[in-house]
Amino acid sequence: MNVLSDLLFWAVFAGGLFALRQQRIFWPLLALALLLLFNNLFTPYFFNLEIRNGYLYGSRIDILNQGAKVMLVSLGMTLVIATGGVDLSVGAVMALAGAVAARLMVVDGHGFTTAFFGAIFVALLCGAWNGALVAYLGIQPIIATLILMVAGRGIAQLVSDGQIINFADPTMVFLGNGHLLGLPFTLTIVLALLAATWMLTRRTALGLFIEAVGDNPTASRYSGVNARLVTFLAYLFTGLCSGLAGLVAASNIKSADANHAGLYLELDAILAVVVGGTALTGGRFYLVGSLVGALLIQTLTTTMYARNVSADIAPMPKALVIIAVCLLQSEKARRYLSRFTRRPATPPALPSPAVAPSVIASPAQP
Amino acid sequence: MAEPQLLEIRGLEKSFPGVRALQGVDFTVRRGEVHALMGENGAGKSTLIKALTGVYDRDGGDSRLDGQSIRPGSPREAEALGISTVYQEVNLIPHLSVAENICLGRQPSAFGFLKWGAIHRRAERALARLDLTLDVSRQLSSFSIAIQQMVALARALDVDAKLLILDEPTSSLDENEVAELFKVMRKLRTEGLGIVFVTHFLDQVYSVTDRITVLRNGKHVGEYATTELPRLELVARMIGKDVSEVEKMNHPPADAAAPPAAAAPFLEVANFGRKGSIYPLDLSVKPGEVVGLAGLLGSGRTEIARLIFGVDRADSGVLKIDGQTVTINNPRDALKQRIAFTAEDRKVDGIIPNLSIRENIVLALQASRGPWARIGRAEQNALADRFIKALGVKTPGPEQLIKNLSGGNQQKVLLGRWLATEPKLFILDEPTRGIDVGAKAEIEKLIASLRKQGLAILFISSELEEVVRDSQRVIILRDRRKVGELAAEQISEQAIMQMIAAPTGESQAVLHPSS
Amino acid sequence: MKKIDPKYIPLLATAVVMVALYAGGCLAYPNFGSLRVLVNLLGDNAFIGIAAVGATFVIISGGIDLSVGSVIAFTGILIAQMVGHGWPPMLALSASLFIGLIFGAIQGALIHGFALPPFLVTLGGMFFLRGLSFVVNPESLAIKHPFYLTTVRALAIPLTQRPIVTFPLTAQCFIVVVIAATALAIYTRFGRNVYAIGSSEPSAVLMGLPVATTKIGIYALAGFFSALGGCVATFYMQSGNPASFVGLELDAIASVAIGGTLLTGGVGFIPGTMMGVLILGLIQTLITFQGNLNTWWTRIAVGVLLLLFIALQKAVGARRR
Structure with missing residues (x-):
């Protein structure tokens, strides 16, 4: 039974890989495949899949479920990074959203709907704050979002009065623990947000504007693109994504923990986006790539759990992945590498493109 | 020795x-x-x-x-x-x-x-x-x-x-x-x-x-x-050039002889300037007319274009479109007034390098329609195909990244980007710079045909023969000042060069060596 | 009267905030003005202060160092482990300082050599050392060595006899580091090159300054100071803990910014960073004295201060242009 399902899994995965061999997403997918293959061969029980009470269980399902938070945040982070920025406050915003929802339900006695929309509203407010600082006041993104990163958790603790608020609202608990069609409900949320993000960016012109602004802000402005509004919206949307992720995080543990919710998640999200093929310098973005990146990171974490590596040591391999991916993206590193692999076949970069090409055109007019 | x-x-x-x-x-x-x-x-x-x-x-x-x-x-x-x-x-x-x-x-x-x-x-x-x-x-x-x-x-x-x-x-x-x-x-x-x-x-x-x-x-x-x-x-x-050669070439260019189609200017600026960039000047462009801006590098050619297009803000004077005074604070405002502008430095101010030809072509039109009214993919493809064909962009297809094109083809794509917005005034800052001779000729031909279609064109070039060949009127700039204007049969390379080369009386008084 | 150079305005504001907080505390609480509170303020915040001094150099150069907290924690657990295995404390301290220096230099080499963004490289560094700390020892480890148990205490300088107030070794280290770093920043070519690179790196290259060695040196120095902060932290905690000092880098960066250092680089003051650290410490002390306020107010207050100082920097910068 298990052997059959494994074979089916690998057949589908290999088929997918082959179909996408020309795409940018191939490389993160391949890395994910190799990591899964390693587990399939060497990690006992990793590929076990069983059905309990009509729900699927197993490490691979865990990865989807546990990776949901990073996947949600990485969707927003993708857009922010595509504009050439970064949002460090997502973890703090998650903690705040969880705290707001829990407080509204437990302390103030509101129902799920109020709590849900209250939390999302606060998260959007945070996004708008970041967006305003970056787009309209011109503060560099790292610094602007640092403010909320520092203060956000404090505000979250203020909201939750410094307590871990436990809740039992069935709808709220369902968000992070429920199942739909045998699969974790968190997966539905991720797919829904992916669809929404895709609609927002690819069915409107926002995606084009974001890529244009991230790739060449001056030329975009000259073409009439409202670069400030586009940047603002990217941060606003990231607020929404962080809010959703915060609700899922709280729901997972049926409580709002302002100290630990979303801790370090900004780093995972940035990593997921970069692994997924979106460059930190901005420009083209890849939503599905970011999700694959998030899954890769979660698989790495789950692998280490499964192999009894302490959760505390887990950051080490993550760090090596960060540096490796950055080096792969770095122009300079590629140049060094090509110097070793090939002889100086590649010409040195054109030192002054602004001056040089005009000479080609020397017009010897008749 | x-x-x-x-x-x-x-x-x-x-x-x-x-x-x-x-x-x-x-x-x-x-x-x-x-x-x-x-x-x-x-x-x-x-x-x-x-x-x-x-x-x-x-x-x-x-x-x-x-x-x-x-x-x-x-x-x-x-x-x-x-x-x-x-x-x-x-x-x-x-x-x-x-x-x-x-x-x-x-x-x-x-x-x-x-x-x-x-x-x-x-x-x-x-x-x-x-x-x-x-x-x-x-x-x-x-x-x-x-x-x-x-x-x-x-x-x-x-x-x-x-x-x-x-x-x-x-x-x-x-x-x-x-x-x-x-x-x-x-x-x-x-x-x-x-x-x-x-x-x-x-x-x-x-x-x-x-x-x-x-x-x-x-x-x-x-x-x-x-x-x-x-x-x-x-x-x-x-x-x-040789001076003797220039003197021989003192005949009015053929195409320039055709008078402008309309009488009322589309764009009119008066006392228009910006401190530290260009001294206040007057200038107008009529529909169906190419106005050339001639002057050496640094004479204020580009600065005028940037002021009109709202990249920089003028600190004196008024700008009128179709006789109405308007304020242009940024390129978006200019786009609303149907003004188009291809900048001198294509790499920095023009192309979005990692986007495709199609995306580069639709960008300005899309910006004028706003983010929510997305141009459908079919329309995008049609636009891209139309301008690739009309302008003769040499490319395997519209999905090619613009950074992979040659300079001349990049320039054509940028012209396409602006023509897609159906502009009434086109400001071309050195459109032929850094591109091969064939593409240059094509772009000059395009300028002529756009003029015949009734566009107002402000044409900046450091190639005097282009200015002479393509313009109905020429404004001459020196040291960030307008120093003269030539029309129709007055236009010749020699006349322009003389105006460029004439010494400025006052600055000579201040700066002449005491020896 | 000579007009104040606009670049000193944030520094002046820092001094005003610090004095106001201290004066406010003295007025509100009877014991706040005591010498003991003042000494504790310096002693308790010494390790973060020392690390923040290192971060100041990085930020003046236009970079950022997120590995501060991890380096401190790693240094602490490493020293605890080495001393536990019988190493002489002096050797363990020197070894960890050396490791901090090399670690920083590697980060600097990656940043400069491959043109990688500093926040990502130091983020990697932060993850890496945090994990490595748990590899060294997964649990908190007390340091039981005569040097720690008696010598550290004995090195404190007695100030008053009744009540007994001493100036602890940690605070001494802090003061010495601030003086040395100020001298380094003002009186050496290296220090001036740091400012030059932060203000305009392309100009620094054209002026023929040694940009590469300076940049690597800056991160090496930051690693060294963070490790020194870790050493001082072991004096203070008498233990090492791989899970400690999470998020400390943010406090360090906030102190630097509140201390008047321009987060875009080029302008910065080591004594300002010391004041920034003391402001953070004062807020914490005030909240402790208040008693019924929770500690999370510290984070909010720091966030608000950070916002105010960034806004101030922006306003001063805009006016100059």
């Missing part, structure tokens, strides 16, 4: 992939002279200077300083040899004090600890050589650009420079500041320094330099004594 010249460059060669930027250039600078290095865009001036200051390594040829063969590998090595440079943009550290900026990297110290008193004294001495007294402990950025330029000069001289290179140091100075600088240059000349002076202002060349070397398209055109080279001839050499 008893004593070698200060600097002797023979047959200097420098190539970049696909381009021979310097082709056997000779250049000689004597002790105690100010030597102008002249040439239009792409002439090779900056490549020559960078080869001299160790930013680039040369491919061939020889350079000798005081008879010794030199080959500096970095600005620092060049400085050690006695070659110092002051750049157009002040290349100093804005947040540090004047004293530090002069001494940075060579501060007097004892046991590894800096001697601040000595640093300040040394800086004051260096400035005194320029007849300048400043509070050297003040932050550099608190001084005007002119003073910062002087500080840069003081730094350059602080290392026993033998050869001083001034790379367009005057572009952001006003007349009095330029006069101050010239006083200093003359003083340094008497001290025996060789000074290489790069500028776009002819008046300055004639008021301060002793000799002139002209480069064009990476080649050495000639070396002249300033007093023996008339202005008209200098301009002719820079743009690659």
Whole structure:
């Protein structure tokens, strides 16, 4: 039974890989495949899949479920990074959203709907704050979002009065623990947000504007693109994504923990986006790539759990992945590498493109 | 030949992939002279200077300083040899004090600890050589650009420079500041320094330099004594003409004879200017008319275009579209008024390099419609196909990234981007720069056909023959001022060149050498 | 009267905030003004202060260092482990300082050599050392060595006899580091090059300054100071803990910014950073004295201060232009 399902899994995965061999997403997918293959061969029980009470269980399902938070945040982070920025406050915003929802339900006695929309509203407010600082006041993104990163958790603790608020609202608990069609409900949320993000960016012109602004802000402005509004919206949307992720995080543990919710998640999200093929310098973005990146990171974490590596040591391999991916993206590193692999076949970069090409055109007019 | 010249460059060669930027250039600078290095865009001036200051390594040829063969590998090595440079943009550290900026990297110290008193004294001495007294402990950025330029000069001289290179140091100075600088240059000349002076202002060349070397398209055109080279001839050499040839060409261009279709101007500006960028001027463009802007680099051509398009804001005058006064604060406002603008620097201000041809073409139209009304993919494809065909863009397909195209094809895509918005006024800033001859001809043909379709066109080019060939009216700019306007049969290369080359009365009065 | 250079305005504001907080505390609580509170303020915040001094150099150069907290935690657990295995404390301290220096240099080399963004490289560094700390020892480890148990205490300088107030070794280290770093920043070519690179790196290159060695040196120095902060932290905690000092880098960066250092680089003051650290400490002390306020107010207060100072920097910068 298990052997059959494994074979089916690998057949589908290999088929997918082959179909996408020309795409940018191939490389993160391949890395994910190799990591899964390693587990399939060497990690006992990793590929076990069983059905309990009509729900699927197993490490691979865990990865989807546990990776949901990073996947949600990485969707927003993708857009922010595509504009050439970064949002460090997502973890703090998650903690705040969880705290707001829990407080509204437990302390103030509101129902799920109020709590849900209250939390999302606060998260959007945070996004708008970041967006305003970056787009309209011109503060560099790292610094602007640092403010909320520092203060956000404090505000979250203020909201939750410094307590871990436990809740039992069935709808709220369902968000992070429920199942739909045998699969974790968190997966539905991720797919829904992916669809929404895709609609927002690819069915409107926002995606084009974001890529244009991230790739060449001056030329975009000259073409009439409202670069400030586009940047603002990217941060606003990231607020929404962080809010959703915060609700899922709280729901997972049926409580709002302002100290630990979303801790370090900004780093995972940035990593997921970069692994997924979106460059930190901005420009083209890849939503599905970011999700694959998030899954890769979660698989790495789950692998280490499964192999009894302490959760505390887990950051080490993550760090090596960060540096490796950055080096792969770095122009300079590629140049060094090509110097070793090939002889100086590649010409040195054109030192002054602004001056040089005009000479080609020397017009010897008749 | 008893004593070698200060600097002797023979047959200097420098190539970049696909381009021979310097082709056997000779250049000689004597002790105690100010030597102008002249040439239009792409002439090779900056490549020559960078080869001299160790930013680039040369491919061939020889350079000798005081008879010794030199080959500096970095600005620092060049400085050690006695070659110092002051750049157009002040290349100093804005947040540090004047004293530090002069001494940075060579501060007097004892046991590894800096001697601040000595640093300040040394800086004051260096400035005194320029007849300048400043509070050297003040932050550099608190001084005007002119003073910062002087500080840069003081730094350059602080290392026993033998050869001083001034790379367009005057572009952001006003007349009095330029006069101050010239006083200093003359003083340094008497001290025996060789000074290489790069500028776009002819008046300055004639008021301060002793000799002139002209480069064009990476080649050495000639070396002249300033007093023996008339202005008209200098301009002719820079743009690659013989004066006799120019005089013969004094006939009105065929196409220009056609009068404009409409009488009322589409665009009209009056007393329109911006401090430090362009003196107030009047200008109008009618539908069905090409107005050429002629002038040397730095004469204010691009600045006018940027003001009209809202990239910079005008601080005087009014702008009227179809007779209505409007305010244009940014390119979005200009787009709303159906104005289009292709900028001079395609790479920085034009292309979105990592997006496809299709996306680059739809961008401005999409921006004018706003983010929510997305242009459907079918319409995008149709637009892309239409302009690729109409403009003859050579590409395997519309999904090709624009950065992979040649310069001429990139330019055509950018023209397509703006034509897609159906503009009424098209501002073209050097649309033919840096593209091959075939593409140039196509773009000129396009300009003519757009004019016939009733577009108003403002055409900027440093190729005078293009301006003459394509314009119905020509506005001539010199030193950031409008100095004249020619219409119809008055338009000729010679007439334009004479206006460009004419000395400015007042600046000559201020700046004429006392010798 | 001489006009104040606008670049000193944030520094002046920092001094005003610090004095106001201290004066406010003295007025509100009777014991706040005591010498003991003042000494504790310096002693308790010494390790973060020392690390923040290192971060100041990085930020002046236009970079950022997120590995501060991890380096401190790693240094702590490493020393605890080495001393536990019988190493002489002096050797363990020197070894960890050396490791901090090399670690920083590697980060600097990656940043400069491959043109990688500093926040990502130091983020990697932060993850890496945090994980490595748990490899060294997964649990908190007390340091039981005569040097720690008696010598550290004995080195404290007695100030008053009744009540007994001493100036602890940690505070001494802090003061010495601030003085040394100030001298380094003002009186050496290296220090001035740091400012030059932060203000305009392209200009620094054209002026012929040694940009590469300086940049690597800056991160090496930051690693060294963070490790020194870790050493001082072991004096204070008498233990090492791989899970400690999470998020400390943010406090360090906030202190630097509140201390008047321009987060865009080029302008910065080591004594300002010391004041920034003391302001953070004062807020914490005030909240402790208040008693019924929770500690999370500290984070909010720091966030608000950070916002105010960034806004102030922006306003000053805009006016200058």
